[in-house]
Amino acid sequence: MPRSGSVGHLEIDSVSRSFGSLRAVNAVSLDIAAGEFIAFLGPSGCGKTTLLRIIAGFEAADSGRLTLDGRVLAGLPPNRRDVGMVFQNLALFPHLTVAENVAFGLELRRKGTAEIARQVEEALALVALDGLAGRRIQQLSGGQRQRVALARALVLHPAVLLLDEPLSALDLKLRRQLQGELKALQRRTGTTFVFVTHDQEEALSMADRVAVFNRGGLEQFDTPQALYGRPATRFVAEFVGDANIRSAAQLAPLGLSLPAGSLLVIRPEDCVVGTAAAAAPVRIDGVVEAVDFVGPHARLRVAPDGMPAGTTEPWLALLPGAALDGLAPGARATLGFDPARAAQLPASQIRGGA
Amino acid sequence: MRTGFPTRALAALLLVLLPAPLVIVIGSSFSPRAVLGFPPPGFSWRWYVEFLGTPSWLVAFGISAALALVSAVLTTLASIGAALALRRAPARLRGIAETAILAPLLFPHAALAIGFLGWLGMAGLGGSFAGMLIAHLVLCAPFAYRPVAVSLAQIDSSLPEAATILGAEPGQAFRRVVLPLLRPGIAASLLFGFIISFDEVTVSMFLVGPEFTTLPVAIYARLNDSADPVVAAISSILILLTAGLVLLMDRLVGLRIFVDIEEDGRHPSA
Ligand SMILES: Nc1ncnc2c1ncn2[C@@H]1O[C@H](COP(=O)(O)OP(=O)(O)OP(=O)(O)O)[C@@H](O)[C@H]1O
Numbered sequence: 001m002p003r004s005g006s007v008g009h010l011e012i013d014s015v016s017r018s019f020g021s022l023r024a025v026n027a028v029s030l031d032i033a034a035g036e037f038i039a040f041l042g043p044s045g046c047g048k049t050t051l052l053r054i055i056a057g058f059e060a061a062d063s064g065r066l067t068l069d070g071r072v073l074a075g076l077p078p079n080r081r082d083v084g085m086v087f088q089n090l091a092l093f094p095h096l097t098v099a100e101n102v103a104f105g106l107e108l109r110r111k112g113t114a115e116i117a118r119q120v121e122e123a124l125a126l127v128a129l130d131g132l133a134g135r136r137i138q139q140l141s142g143g144q145r146q147r148v149a150l151a152r153a154l155v156l157h158p159a160v161l162l163l164d165e166p167l168s169a170l171d172l173k174l175r176r177q178l179q180g181e182l183k184a185l186q187r188r189t190g191t192t193f194v195f196v197t198h199d200q201e202e203a204l205s206m207a208d209r210v211a212v213f214n215r216g217g218l219e220q221f222d223t224p225q226a227l228y229g230r231p232a233t234r235f236v237a238e239f240v241g242d243a244n245i246r247s248a249a250q251l252a253p254l255g256l257s258l259p260a261g262s263l264l265v266i267r268p269e270d271c272v273v274g275t276a277a278a279a280a281p282v283r284i285d286g287v288v289e290a291v292d293f294v295g296p297h298a299r300l301r302v303a304p305d306g307m308p309a310g311t312t313e314p315w316l317a318l319l320p321g322a323a324l325d326g327l328a329p330g331a332r333a334t335l336g337f338d339p340a341r342a343a344q345l346p347a348s349q350i351r352g353g354a
Numbered sequence: 355m356r357t358g359f360p361t362r363a364l365a366a367l368l369l370v371l372l373p374a375p376l377v378i379v380i381g382s383s384f385s386p387r388a389v390l391g392f393p394p395p396g397f398s399w400r401w402y403v404e405f406l407g408t409p410s411w412l413v414a415f416g417i418s419a420a421l422a423l424v425s426a427v428l429t430t431l432a433s434i435g436a437a438l439a440l441r442r443a444p445a446r447l448r449g450i451a452e453t454a455i456l457a458p459l460l461f462p463h464a465a466l467a468i469g470f471l472g473w474l475g476m477a478g479l480g481g482s483f484a485g486m487l488i489a490h491l492v493l494c495a496p497f498a499y500r501p502v503a504v505s506l507a508q509i510d511s512s513l514p515e516a517a518t519i520l521g522a523e524p525g526q527a528f529r530r531v532v533l534p535l536l537r538p539g540i541a542a543s544l545l546f547g548f549i550i551s552f553d554e555v556t557v558s559m560f561l562v563g564p565e566f567t568t569l570p571v572a573i574y575a576r577l578n579d580s581a582d583p584v585v586a587a588i589s590s591i592l593i594l595l596t597a598g599l600v601l602l603m604d605r606l607v608g609l610r611i612f613v614d615i616e617e618d619g620r621h622p623s624a
């Protein structure tokens with residue numbers, strides 16, 4: 001059921017929305033290509049749902065412009081936008097069966113009975129729910145409900161499918177499984193997906209590009225690799241993965257000189273500890289504060305010594321579990337890293353964060 | 355917690371006392387003699403025949419039935435409208451409006467009756483069907499509003515939104531999603547409205563006229579001058595009708611609503 005590759009190009013041009021004095025969405029611009037899988041990532045209350053509801057047409061933007069494949073969306077009600085949505089609580093109709101839920105949109109489009117039956121069957125097969133067509137919603141498991149909601153939206157072949165934290169209510173294992181299925185489904189249908197989540201791992205693993213939001217504003221819109229490797233702001237560096245973030249002043253005693261006011265972002269997995277640190281370009285001596293062993297790898301916290309008070313933030317390191325030999329809390333250790341592998345945040349771009 | 359002996363004895367007593375009046379009324383309606391008494395000294399259909407053969411009884415019955423039907427339908431429709439409008443209203447306004455709708459419960463019926471008597475008289479509606487209907491609408495409103503409002507509150511606002519984004523116009527979203535989910539509440543409203551109006555005596559007694567009376571008022575008037583079993587026969591018919599109505603509702607929508615409406619906020623089907 002893929003559509004021709006050119007539908008689903010969504011342009012968001014400096015869209016803003018306030019509730020009273022609160023700027024829920026602040027001048028956000030995003031250009032989403034047809035067929036892309038986009039994740040909206042950000043902490044609770046940063047405006048993800050509000051932006052999604054503006055795209056769907058449930059909320060109006062105070063200013064800015066939205067176009068879908070060149071059509072201006074302002075003034076179009078949700079039922080005329082060619083946009084689908086999977087709600088956070090799924091919003092399945094409890095008085096209808098699985099098949100009737102999926103047929104709902106087709107019936108409104110006045111398709112023939114045979115045509116509706118065929119498409120419903122196809123959509124249920126797509127989400128591996130064939131055989132459950134006659135069930136009531138209350139008789140389904142959480143994962144099955146999820147799939148009904150997807151089938152109900154996808155059967156209409158919307159140009160864009162909006163998904164508001166659709167997996168957040170599920171347990172971890174089912175969540176991982178459905179993440180994979182959702183991704184495969186998106187590939188197969190070629191539909192543009194906009195997927196809201198506050199789980200950074202989910203966003204990085206599923207999306208082609210991730211938009212990171214903070215307090216209504218867009219922090220960065222980039223591929224997962226770029227987001228992680230070259231964060232544009234301190235907020236992104238801290239929110240996406242773990243990071244050692246050090247100012248020029250903190251790094252000067254180590255012999256590293258950075259432009260005044262700029263920051264260096266050193267990922268824990270780029271740090272080495274113990275004998276391996278001997279060869280590292282930058283070395284810090286200290287005491288191991290904590291060790292978390294989690295099987296394949298171990299997280300270490302090292303408190304550096306000999307630095308002026310106030311600048312002795314502990315360092316985080318992520319080592320292969322096997323490289324731990326003898327490193328226990330209280331042990332003296334040397335931590336090293338290569339500044340060439342670290343990302344630098346120029347002073348002008350340090351927004352948000354702590 | 356284990357229930358002690360006094361609690362259980364009280365429960366047993368209530369279980370005996372609750373149906374006792376029904377047994378006595380139905381039993382004494384079959385008495386062949388002209389005095390109300392229990393147990394009946396014999397068996398006869400005499401009083402049923404008298405009821406069905408007396409035009410004034412049948413007219414009163416018809417008036418009460420029509421009154422109850424119209425009251426139930428009108429208060430239920432008004433309740434749906436009010437609940438839909440108040441759902442989107444600011445909390446303060448909603449509080450005030452809901453208190454106004456429930457107000458008839460708070461005042462003594464005799465006081466309400468005197469009020470109605472006064473202003474219906476001034477409006478030239480004293481002793482008329484229209485006047486009685488207005489009073490019944492007010493008295494039924496609190497009972498009809500609550501089931502509909504509770505049903506509506508249980509419908510998640512994302513459901514009509516989901517219908518809309520699937521292509522429904524606002525009217526279609528209401529008819530295809532909101533209305534079916536409101537059905538148990540609407541049925542309960544109709545049933546409550548009908549029974550409240552059909553049973554009403556206190557206020558109605560003040561508003562009947564020389565040519566116009568309701569069945570409960572006629573029964574009451576009859577009891578005042580002679581205690582013959584025809585009133586027991588009529589009451590037995592009413593008991594049967596009410597039981598039939600409740601069973602029908604149970605068949606159509608399930609009477610779980612009578613339990614559920616007391617638990618705000620939970621979805622009945624979840
Ligand atoms: N209808 C509304 N009226 C007033 N304030 C609102 C309304 N909707 C959202 N807000 C506020 O706007 C801000 C953004 O809300 P939004 O629901 O978009 O956040 P979110 O990023 O989706 O958060 P979460 O991850 O918790 O779902 C919040 O501070 C919220 O309280």
Ligand SMILES: [Mg+2]
Pocket residue numbers: 048049050164
């Ligand atoms: Mg949200």
